[in-house]
Amino acid sequence: MNKAAEHLIKISNIAKEYSSGDATVSAIRHMDFCIDDGEFVSIMGQSGSGKSTLLSVMGGLNHPTRGVVYLDTMDVYALSNEQRADFRSEYIGFIFQSYQLIPFLTVLENVKLPLAITKFKEKLQDEMALSVLDQVGLVDKAHRLPDQLSGGEQERVAIARAIVNKPPILLADEPTGNLDTKTTMDIMNTLQSLNEEGLTIIMVTHNPDLCRFSGRTIHVRDGQCHDDA
Amino acid sequence: MRLHNISFNNLRRRKGKTIFLITGLLIGIATIVTLLTITENMSRDIEERLDRFGANIVMVPKSENLSLSYGGVTVGGVNYTIEEFDENRLGALREIENAENIGIIAPKVLGPVEIRGKQVLLMGIDPESELPLKTWWHFEGVPPSHSTDLAVGSEAAKALGLAIGDSVMLGGKNFVVTAILQPTGAAEDGIVIGELHAIQGVLEKPGKISLVEISAFCNGCPITEMALQIAEKFPNARVNALKQAMMSKMQSIDMFKSFSYGVAALVIFIGSLLVFVTMMGSVNERTREIGIFRAIGFRRGHVMRIIMIEAIFIGFLAGLLGFGVGRGLAWIVIPFVIPGSSLSGLSGTLGVVALLLGVSLSLLASLYPALKASKLDPTTALRAI
Numbered sequence: 001m002n003k004a005a006e007h008l009i010k011i012s013n014i015a016k017e018y019s020s021g022d023a024t025v026s027a028i029r030h031m032d033f034c035i036d037d038g039e040f041v042s043i044m045g046q047s048g049s050g051k052s053t054l055l056s057v058m059g060g061l062n063h064p065t066r067g068v069v070y071l072d073t074m075d076v077y078a079l080s081n082e083q084r085a086d087f088r089s090e091y092i093g094f095i096f097q098s099y100q101l102i103p104f105l106t107v108l109e110n111v112k113l114p115l116a117i118t119k120f121k122e123k124l125q126d127e128m129a130l131s132v133l134d135q136v137g138l139v140d141k142a143h144r145l146p147d148q149l150s151g152g153e154q155e156r157v158a159i160a161r162a163i164v165n166k167p168p169i170l171l172a173d174e175p176t177g178n179l180d181t182k183t184t185m186d187i188m189n190t191l192q193s194l195n196e197e198g199l200t201i202i203m204v205t206h207n208p209d210l211c212r213f214s215g216r217t218i219h220v221r222d223g224q225c226h227d228d229a
Numbered sequence: 230m231r232l233h234n235i236s237f238n239n240l241r242r243r244k245g246k247t248i249f250l251i252t253g254l255l256i257g258i259a260t261i262v263t264l265l266t267i268t269e270n271m272s273r274d275i276e277e278r279l280d281r282f283g284a285n286i287v288m289v290p291k292s293e294n295l296s297l298s299y300g301g302v303t304v305g306g307v308n309y310t311i312e313e314f315d316e317n318r319l320g321a322l323r324e325i326e327n328a329e330n331i332g333i334i335a336p337k338v339l340g341p342v343e344i345r346g347k348q349v350l351l352m353g354i355d356p357e358s359e360l361p362l363k364t365w366w367h368f369e370g371v372p373p374s375h376s377t378d379l380a381v382g383s384e385a386a387k388a389l390g391l392a393i394g395d396s397v398m399l400g401g402k403n404f405v406v407t408a409i410l411q412p413t414g415a416a417e418d419g420i421v422i423g424e425l426h427a428i429q430g431v432l433e434k435p436g437k438i439s440l441v442e443i444s445a446f447c448n449g450c451p452i453t454e455m456a457l458q459i460a461e462k463f464p465n466a467r468v469n470a471l472k473q474a475m476m477s478k479m480q481s482i483d484m485f486k487s488f489s490y491g492v493a494a495l496v497i498f499i500g501s502l503l504v505f506v507t508m509m510g511s512v513n514e515r516t517r518e519i520g521i522f523r524a525i526g527f528r529r530g531h532v533m534r535i536i537m538i539e540a541i542f543i544g545f546l547a548g549l550l551g552f553g554v555g556r557g558l559a560w561i562v563i564p565f566v567i568p569g570s571s572l573s574g575l576s577g578t579l580g581v582v583a584l585l586l587g588v589s590l591s592l593l594a595s596l597y598p599a600l601k602a603s604k605l606d607p608t609t610a611l612r613a614i
Contacts, residue, residue, distance in 0.1 A: 056608050059524070061524055061607050061608050062608045081529070082528050082529065082530075085523065085526050085527065085528045085529075086526065086528070087526075088524065088525065088526040089525065089526020089527075090526070092526075094524050094525060096521070096524070100517070100521050102235075102518055102521065103242070104238045104239055104241065104242030104243075105235070105238055109230060109234065109238070112230035113230065113235075113521075113522075113525060114525045114526060115230055116230040116231055116232055116234070116235065116527075116531075117232070117526060117527055117528070117531050122230070122231075125230055161525075
């Protein structure tokens with residue numbers, strides 16, 4: 001990645017509006033912040049505060065109505081649709097709400113999913129997928145289907161899928177939203193370990209207890225950054 | 230992990246829908262295969278029947294005074310004088326442009342003789358070419374095969390009082406009646422038939438031919454053109470093409486063919502519609518899944534490819550099974566539709582057509598759903614984000 005830029009991600013004067021009939025709803029009114037390489041940032045806010053929209057805008061999924069998203073020096077939304085797909089494949093790992101695993105693929109196949117569009121040979125894909133499954137402690141369940149796993153295990157498969165092609169940035173949307181306290185702690189410890197290995201993590205949550213795992217918390221309210229600490 | 234793994238896994242998971250899709254297309258293709266197989270067999274059957282029916286080109290010498298009674302020739306007793314063909318020149322028939330369409334060439338010599346005080350028409354034939362052409366000739370006894378054999382038409386036998394084993398002196402040579410031709414209801418009933426070269430000798434027409442019958446039937450043969458080509462080679466001949474019977478029968482087959490194609494097109498349209506509707510439903514059902522693909526970096530082309538691979542697989546399987554089922558149905562139906570006939574062999578071309586049809590229809594019906602899937606906005610598709 002080009003290290004000429006001062007920050008890894010720069011959110012500059014972002015706004016996102018949705019049309020709902022004749023009315024216009026502002027999901028993000030105005031946001032301006034930067035994230036450095038290797039940071040673990042929590043984006044916290046109530047439901048409807050615009051935090052998930054912000055995450056999708058940062059991930060190149062949701063074109064902002066106004067403003068610019070930079071990754072290093074690259075203007076993400078100046079890219080074409082197909083270039084943005086390549087950008088997501090190369091730079092972003094996504095952990096979606098409710099795991100979002102593909103039910104007809106095994107754990108191993110789900111983890112290998114981002115590799116299906118690469119030129120990596122099958123053997124190398126297996127090695128890469130098993131390596132990350134080992135990292136999240138699920139090698140022994142590689143050939144099970146998602147519905148044969150617990151919620152926590154499914155979340156770990158989602159993490160493994162997000163990091164299998166070694167992206168520099170991990171975007172996690174409520175990664176522990178459906179989990180019990182103990183499993184939540186396990187998942188957060190896993191994310192913390194990944195961050196310690198150099199992965200930049202941006203996590204959306206509404207649970208204030210989880211902010212202690214991240215080095216920085218951005219509070220979002222009514223589509224604006226309320227606090228950045 | 231490759232894109233086709235995703236396609237096949239999806240088909241495996243949605244077994245019910247996959248079977249439904251394959252069955253829909255299979256019915257269409259099986260219908261086409263059945264109808265085409267039946268039509269093809271009917272066509273071949275008629276072709277064979279017409280071949281058995283006999284010649285469809287008759288070549289006779291040009292003569293203004295000639296009145297005809299057998300195959301275009303009447304011999305008016307002692308006044309019968311026409312310019313006949315030279316036997317050695319008949320080889321030219323095999324040199325016309327459409328020579329490959331010529332089946333049997335049956336030359337004959339005709340002339341009057343007197344047997345037991347009565348005038349009768351004597352016909353010399355080449356048994357090897359004549360008998361396969363006249364499959365409706367049935368003999369009591371052994372048909373003529375040697376130079377001294379004679380077959381006598383049923384009416385002539387009565388009129389002349391001839392029976393099998395009787396001797397007849399013709400042109401100073403002794404002949405033996407070896408067969409009586411059973412009534413045909415045609416000119417043959419009143420004539421005497423012998424071996425060509427022997428009869429040429431009796432009639433004192435060595436190397437001469439009075440009439441040539443040609444069997445040139447085959448599906449789509451240019452009979453009229455062939456008659457013209459023959460006339461060019463034999464300027465002193467009058468060449469008649471008997472194509473009316475064949476044309477009317479082929480027209481019936483063509484009408485059935487058109488009907489078959491119409492039914493097949495309708496069934497195939499319904500099958501394709503089924504694939505289209507099911508694929509559209511499948512895309513809607515898989516919105517979330519497609520959203521995940523797009524979010525993790527799949528291009529629009531990748532999503533399209535996943536759906537198109539599924540379509541190819543469904544189409545291929547439907548084509549293969551449709552061909553098998555269609556041939557099976559044809560095998561059952563043909564004996565009822567064409568009595569005395571049965572399904573003959575495997576048609577490789579039809580197999581290839583069935584496969585191509587299955588794949589192309591499935592692809593065509595899936596094109597729009599695949600395009601729609603590839604255009605899904607990942608955020609809308611995922612909703613959760």
